[in-house]
Amino acid sequence: MTRALINVPSRARRGEIIAIKTLISHVMETGFRYTTAGERISRDIIHGFVATYNGEEIFRAELFPALSANPFITFHTVATESGTIEFRWTGDNGYAATESAKITVE
Numbered sequence: 794m795t796r797a798l799i800n801v802p803s804r805a806r807r808g809e810i811i812a813i814k815t816l817i818s819h820v821m822e823t824g825f826r827y828t829t830a831g832e833r834i835s836r837d838i839i840h841g842f843v844a845t846y847n848g849e850e851i852f853r854a855e856l857f858p859a860l861s862a863n864p865f866i867t868f869h870t871v872a873t874e875s876g877t878i879e880f881r882w883t884g885d886n887g888y889a890a891t892e893s894a895k896i897t898v899e
Contacts, residue, residue, distance in 0.1 A: 800812075801896055806899055811872050813844065813868055814866075817882050836858065839884040841882065841884070844868070844880050851878075852868045873898065
């Protein structure tokens with residue numbers, strides 16, 4: 794089960810630059826390690842992250858095996874209107890997780 798922590802201000806002034814922070818729990822196996830029996834452990838990483846603000850993409854990241862487990866991503870955007878900021882993580886083996894946060898712009 795995936796657990797995501799999202800930090801988005803609940804209120805902002807129109808035109809204000811806001812910080813958005815996300816953290817998702819994930820094992821992030823690189824695919825380069827072996828078991829004690831000598832079998833390769835298959836790769837299982839998050840390889841994509843996209844954030845949208847009222848349906849418009851505001852941030853995208855492509856992630857690689859060197860990234861640590863439980864990736865923490867922070868970025869900034871301008872508060873333009875009230876609405877929803879959605880976050881989507883995608884990964885190997887069909888992994889997908891989605892979270893959202895509401896923001897009120899005054």
